[in-house]
Amino acid sequence: MTTSRRKLDHIRICLEKPVEASSRPFEDVLLIHRALPEICEGEIETSCRFLGYRLKAPIIITGMTGGHPDTREINLNLARAAQEMGLAMGVGSQRAALEDPRQVETFSLVRDAAPDVPIIGNIGAVQLQRSGPKVLERLAEMIEADAIAVHLNFLQESVQPEGDRDAKGVIEALSSASDGGIPIIVKETGAGISREAAEDLISAGVKIMDVSGTGGTSWSGVEAYRGEEAGDTESARMGRLFWEWGIPTPASIVECRSAGAQVIGSGGVRSGLDVARCLALGGSMAGIALPLLYPATKSKEDTVAVLKDFVRALRTAMFLTGCRNIPDLQKSPLVILGKTREWLEQRGFDTRKFSAYRE
Numbered sequence: 001m002t003t004s005r006r007k008l009d010h011i012r013i014c015l016e017k018p019v020e021a022s023s024r025p026f027e028d029v030l031l032i033h034r035a036l037p038e039i040c041e042g043e044i045e046t047s048c049r050f051l052g053y054r055l056k057a058p059i060i061i062t063g064m065t066g067g068h069p070d071t072r073e074i075n076l077n078l079a080r081a082a083q084e085m086g087l088a089m090g091v092g093s094q095r096a097a098l099e100d101p102r103q104v105e106t107f108s109l110v111r112d113a114a115p116d117v118p119i120i121g122n123i124g125a126v127q128l129q130r131s132g133p134k135v136l137e138r139l140a141e142m143i144e145a146d147a148i149a150v151h152l153n154f155l156q157e158s159v160q161p162e163g164d165r166d167a168k169g170v171i172e173a174l175s176s177a178s179d180g181g182i183p184i185i186v187k188e189t190g191a192g193i194s195r196e197a198a199e200d201l202i203s204a205g206v207k208i209m210d211v212s213g214t215g216g217t218s219w220s221g222v223e224a225y226r227g228e229e230a231g232d233t234e235s236a237r238m239g240r241l242f243w244e245w246g247i248p249t250p251a252s253i254v255e256c257r258s259a260g261a262q263v264i265g266s267g268g269v270r271s272g273l274d275v276a277r278c279l280a281l282g283g284s285m286a287g288i289a290l291p292l293l294y295p296a297t298k299s300k301e302d303t304v305a306v307l308k309d310f311v312r313a314l315r316t317a318m319f320l321t322g323c324r325n326i327p328d329l330q331k332s333p334l335v336i337l338g339k340t341r342e343w344l345e346q347r348g349f350d351t352r353k354f355s356a357y358r359e
């Protein structure tokens with residue numbers, strides 16, 4: 001099956017089937033209500049800087065698509081919405097365009113529609129390792145990217161019948177890539193990044209990590225459906241078994257932050273309240289994928305409406321915690337309960353540090 005065709009399969013399954021994890025780890029993270037906020041909601045400033053741009057809110061639409069003519073409209077609506085809302089946007093894996101130049105336009109249209117916001121390219125880590133760091137220049141030129149996200153998806157590759165399971169040499173490839181002129185973001189795709197992996201990445205020179213942890217779209221789940229549809233019972237079984245595999249997003253944010261990374265919190269971000277939780281846990285930005293897929297198949301307006309909802313809830317969370325701006329939110333106290341607390345304590349983190357006001 002071609003990369004381009006597989007991409008369509010993934011989108012169809014994400015639109016039609018329940019592909020998310022059964023748990024909602026963000027519910028373990030409680031911001032502390034401030035009964036006397038002593039600020040005016042209208043003066044709250046959600047803007048922040050990212051990759052040299054000023055964004056209206058610390059939100060990135062994380063990479064989903066491009067690579068097949070039928071994905072054109074989705075990327076266009078996402079890009080127009082990002083431009084209107086002043087938010088960052090990533091494209092999906094550009095591998096299909098490297099393999100078939102006819103697909104380039106499904107990616108390059110993004111920059112034309114969103115000239116004033118950061119646009120992030122995308123390639124798999126194994127692809128980077130095989131092609132060498134020069135490929136980053138081609139990817140960046142294709143869409144005038146401000147950075148390239150190199151994605152890690154070994155969970156999905158492990159379940160896919162045609163999966164690539166040779167992970168040797170990836171850290172070295174990332175190390176060579178991060179020496180070049182194009183900023184690199186290393187991103188997971190739904191299984192999270194641990195402190196140990198983040199430390200390896202920091203040693204390789206990678207500074208920005210998109211954790212994409214569990215609690216949202218499960219790529220093992222998507223592959224389970226593909227296996228079932230193809231009558232491949234072995235892949236279907238594997239996909240179901242590893243459906244929930246990985247590091248819950250809130251825990252992964254804390255793990256990567258403790259290694260010194262600049263963190264994008266993503267994987268299961270389903271509201272502006274989750275965006276606020278990502279930032280209070282130590283993230284600089286929050287990333288959203290699945291909730292924008294369906295609206296982007298409809299129109300720019302539908303996509304903007306969903307994003308407006310996110311920003312409205314982020315402002316509300318900031319108001320109710322007495323945070324005037326993003327740096328205030330990043331210091332805002334919170335309480336960590338349940339499995340996330342157990343996870344972090346077992347991993348040696350002192351969760352009480354989050355519950356006191358932090359300078």
Ligand SMILES: Cc1cc2nc3c(=O)[nH]c(=O)nc-3n(C[C@H](O)[C@H](O)[C@H](O)COP(=O)(O)O)c2cc1C
Pocket residue numbers: 010011014062063064065091092093122149151187188189190212215216217266267268269287288289290291293
């Ligand atoms: C339809 C779809 C396609 C995706 N394609 C890519 C991709 O090409 N490259 C990538 O790095 N991540 C890809 N992702 C993963 C997302 O960027 C994100 O990391 C993951 O879905 C978790 O976020 P969510 O729970 O908000 O969906 C895709 C996600 C979806 C829903």
